[in-house]
Amino acid sequence: MKKRLNLTIVVIFLALGIHVVKAQRIIGPPSLTSGAQACGTLSNSFDFVAELSPGAALPASNQFILELSDPTGSFANGGEELLRVPGPNEASGGTSNITFMGVTVPQNAGSDDYRLRVTATEGNVTNTISEPIPFHFFDDDNLLIRLNSGDDIIFCNVASFAKEVAVEVTNGDDVLDANDFNWEWLKDGVIIPGENSPTLLITEEGTYQARVPVGLCNNVFRFNKSNRVDASLVSVGDISIVTDAPDFSFCPDELKELRASEIDFSYDYQWLKDDEPLEGEIGPTIILPDNDFGGEYTLQITLSEDCTLLTQSVIVTNEGSSITLPLPEGLILLPTQVLNLVIETDAPIGSVFRFIVDTNIQSQGVTTSQTLTFPAPFIGDYRIEIEADDPCNSFLVTETKVRAATRINIVIAPEEVVDCEQDPITIALAEMAGITADNESVPLTTEQFDFFDFEWFKDGVSTGETSLSLDVSRADSGGSFELRAIFRPEPGGTLDAVSNNLPIDFLSSDIVLDITPPVLEAGESVVLTAPLNVNFTYEWYVIQNGEEVLIEGETTNTLTVTEEGEYFARISTSLCTTDTLTASVGGPQALSELIPNVITPGGNAANNDWVLPNSFRETDVEVTIYSSNGKVDFQKNGGYNGDWPTNSASQANELIYYYIISRSNTVVKKGTITVMR
Structure with a gap:
């Protein structure tokens, strides 16, 4: 009887043990529903799933939390919550899926060793930690990383080279500080150990690239890397100027094409004639004009900013002839005058010439000089023809119209x-x-x-x-x-x-505007006046946020102002343009800050000295006054107390002086002082 009782107790405990095991549900390791990395930006998200083992129902209020480890994969200090969902909590005889949709990658994430787990807020549940899953965040919207402005590095005809390249980062129109990013450098696709600054000194040939390191997401993000720059050390042979013609001697009507013996359209070219660059001739070939093409030609070839070649020059000969000093397009024949028409030519002496007025030949023969002179005693159309005795049989013509003046x-x-x-x-x-x-x-x-x-x-x-x-x-x-x-x-x-x-009309650079009245009262106006001259034109400007803004429609020498601000006039004469000094228009509160621009020394008890507002007596104020020739006439640190001109070098014997007032080494006022005696 006793043995049977003990057996019954064992069975009961076994049954209870089986019930306990069945009651505890297990959450499997979370995994991505697609892909193997969570490479996050501001505009994407990811879905994760974990299996929940069969078992009894969990409390209806239970929530499952997807948690992220620290970058080393440890949950020793807890996990970072990524998302929580409200189930499934019902009992199940089979496995259930816990799905987390739309999970965003934390913006501080940057490791290949993160792990995930799912915890439950209530119920008898255990979890399983995932294998490492890369989590990286990189905001690459509108980001552009450029290396060395996109140019390859080419050195030529040197034994070794050293070139520093730098990363430039922009986001739209904004230039970002490259030092705010982590960097790694690659040479021929392999990471260069220890190079993690935004600059790199390149001393070897190869293909270089900089990138913001994002682990296993490097091949996912589009804009975490720069362009590739090729660095090469080339030994360039003699590039010369060649032509398909037998030599570099041409007639004017022939095709005259010169070209580089080696052509690479990635290079920059510049043709020079007689050591002067030819405008617009920046290709590897050049076709010379029909006239004035003789001379010394060289070709400058730029492979990079560190490699520029200059070919040996070639002499191009014009085997034809030309009129080197032609007749002017038109001439006036004044009364009592006989014009002499003079031309110069490089046609060989002995060439045939004809002198024609209107359609009539006046004279003809062979040249005995390369300077030809013909009389033009009356109005008409004049023409000189030369059949040059040269290898090209050049036919030269120059013409002019001779007219009378009314x-x-x-x-x-x-x-x-x-x-x-x-x-x-x-x-x-x-x-x-x-x-x-x-x-x-x-x-x-x-x-x-x-x-x-x-x-x-x-x-x-x-x-x-x-x-x-x-x-x-x-x-x-x-x-x-x-x-x-x-x-x-x-x-x-x-x-x-x-x-x-x-x-x-002469203008100075220190024209002072008159302000009447000197203070802008509420609801009133002041008039700014520039010197009046009927030969002047006027434009008025107000300074807003440091910019000069034109006041439309104001074209006289006066401007009526109803708002406080900084104003000036731009005055133009028939010969030049200058700006007046800026006038500060202020309200009654500014009265105490007005700077006098006139003194009248001479013992009249008023305006003998240049007196400033009390605020300029402070110790951080410096006053400097210059004579009209730019010499320092007076200087006072530590506050001004009406010291000029009593303590000046010149005793105010000039008409105009210039002043600069600084506070804490920053200029706050400047202008002129007129001395009236």
Whole structure:
């Protein structure tokens, strides 16, 4: 009886043990539903699944949590929650799937050794840790990594080389700091140990690339790597200039093609003639023009910024002839004048020439000189033909139209681009032309200037100057200038001429705007005034966020202002443009900050000294005053207390001074001081 009782107890305990085992459910290791790595960006996510073993129901409120280990795969300090789901919690006689959909990769993730597990918030559940799963985050949207600006590295004809390359990172229009990223470098696809800065010194040939290391995700992300740059050390042989012609001697009407003996369109080319670059000739071949093609040609070949070659030069010979000094396109025949038409040619002496007026041959023969002169005593169409006695049998022609003038036009202008501070300004005869009956303008020759007497006038009054140029100094206060020409053979006739009127006004770079009233009251306005001159044009600007903004429609010498700000006028004369000093427009609170720009020394008890607002007495203020020639006239550190001009070097004996006020080594005010006695 006792044995049977013991057996019953054992069976009960075994049954209870079996029940306990069945009651505990096991969660298998989580895995990706697709792929083997979780390579995350801001725009993607991943799905994971884990198996739940059969067993009794779990509490309905139970949730399953997908957890991520630390980068080494350890859960010693717990796991990072990635996502939680509310089931399955029902009883099951078979395995169930716990599915986690739309899991995003943490932005600090960067290891191939992460592991996953699933935990339950309630119930008798054990979990299983996964094998390592790479988790990497890299935000590659709009990211561009460039190496060495995309250029290959080529050194030529040297024994060794060293070249530093750097990573450039941009995101759209923004330039990012490459030092904010981790880097690894590859040579021929193999990681270079120990190189992890954004620069690399290359001393060996090979193909180089930089990338942000993302472990097993390196082949998944598109933009974590730079372009590849090839580094090579080449021994370039003699590249020469060749042609398909028998030699480098050509006739003008022949095809004249030169080319490099070795052609590579990845190189940059530049052709030179007589050591001067030929504009637009940047290919490995060049076709020479029909005329003026003789000379010394070389070809510059740039393989990289570190490798530039220059070929041996070749001499191209023009076996033909040309007219080296042709007739001008048109000529004016003045009354009483006989023109001489002069041309120069390189055609061999003994070549046949013909001199034709309209359609009539005036003379013909063979040349005895390479300078030919023919008379042109009347108007008409003139033509000179030369049958050159050269290997190309060149036929040369030059033509001109000789016309009479109904009047003379004169233009005067400055001899050079004028700066507003320039003194003196030289003006001169810029153009003198005859106007024909059909209103065609034909320049006179300099020899024809001798038929005229010239005289300069200022504001309608003769200056007595009769040369072709005139110096106008600031001391003359400018004025309106013109040049008059009298045709000496027939004074008072239609060929007398008066030039354009050229106003000359001198401007300084320190024009101060008048502000009336000096303070902008609420609801009121102030008027800014620039010097008035009918010859000036005006534009007004306001400074906003450090930028000059044009105030549309304001073109007079005054501007009415209703808002506080910094304003200036841009003044243009017929010769130059300058900006006034900036005027600060402020409200009543700015009254105490106004800087005086005039003093009147001389014992009148008012404005004898240059007095600044109290805020400029502080110890961090420095005041420097310069004379008109740029010398320091006064300087005070540690606060200004009305010390100038009492303590100045010049005792204010000049008309204009310049000041700069700094606070803590930063310029806060600058302008001019006018001394009125």
